[in-house]
Amino acid sequence: MYEGAVQDLITELGRLPGVGPKSAQRIAFHVLAADPDDVGRLAHALTEVKARVRFCETCGNVSEEAQCRICLDPRRNAAILCVVEEPKDVVAIERTREFRGRYHVLGGAINPIDGVGPDDLRIRELMTRLADGQVTEVIIATDPNVEGEATATYLARMLAGMGITVSRLASGLPVGGDLEYADEITLGRAFEGRRRIDV
């Protein structure tokens, strides 16, 4: 319905998650009326994020360097590792200020329907990290849904017999939801009440 550049922008905005046709139109007209510097900053931020952001070689978290800030921080306890699905889960846990260990980001959860198996996740990298015996405790903080539980059970079986304490975040997290939406207190209590997995 719109001419060239306006329609192009509406089309591209409409591809973003959670942005429907009306929102895309609304944002496009906001952009048309906005200060060119503001729009330039957004366009720049989009290209910069693709150019500069990569994944930490150690833990798989987002990072602009070969290793992320948390892996490089000597004050973090290298004996405790928290395994999460996505980088946004690291941010959610950091917000609780309950956890002072390090992370391992799997890059998803086991999901046979979407064709995601253990080999598609950073599980091999996790086993390599654990090989030197420095880590004595692994906290599995995958999402409290079917895929997350399946991944937790799979990991607990992989880690059994390695002399590592393996735990799962306590119930207290709302079941069926996403870890990233939990409030700080709920997530903090889930850390305190984590329970050992016996397989």
Add this chain to the structure above:
Amino acid sequence: MYEGAVQDLITELGRLPGVGPKSAQRIAFHVLAADPDDVGRLAHALTEVKARVRFCETCGNVSEEAQCRICLDPRRNAAILCVVEEPKDVVAIERTREFRGRYHVLGGAINPIDGVGPDDLRIRELMTRLADGQVTEVIIATDPNVEGEATATYLARMLAGMGITVSRLASGLPVGGDLEYADEITLGRAFEGRRRIDV
């Protein structure tokens, strides 16, 4: 909570209308995982829209040329002018296929609370367009809310005594809402049932 480029992108996305912090984070991680070409197209569309899109010198609609497609179309009836608030209202009316005249985009509505008076709208340009007597009918299609009604009444008084038929879109539009959200049938009927304003 995030490092450099990711946080920059979340901040910039969060400035867009209707995009809260959680949506901004969700879009940012979508961008991180997306094909670089797709992200490049979005960044390009943002800068292009600011570089190429301007406003039609005649009607004030968005356009990439000095005059918009509708003003340049010789098949459009130059005797009937439809006055709207915003370019998106032109698109909404075009979708009904009920109206074959031309448009005049005011760039807003009279709104004393926001400090928008008649001089801030393209009313002077409207009077200039009407001066040659070519237009015999003006249809006022401002939003059916307080500001739109005030603008319609103001325009009707300005146009009184010029020998021009002045009408307002019929009731049938939901009151208190935005014209752009009306469905095609409601908006089409509102055109059919437009009523003359007698002042």
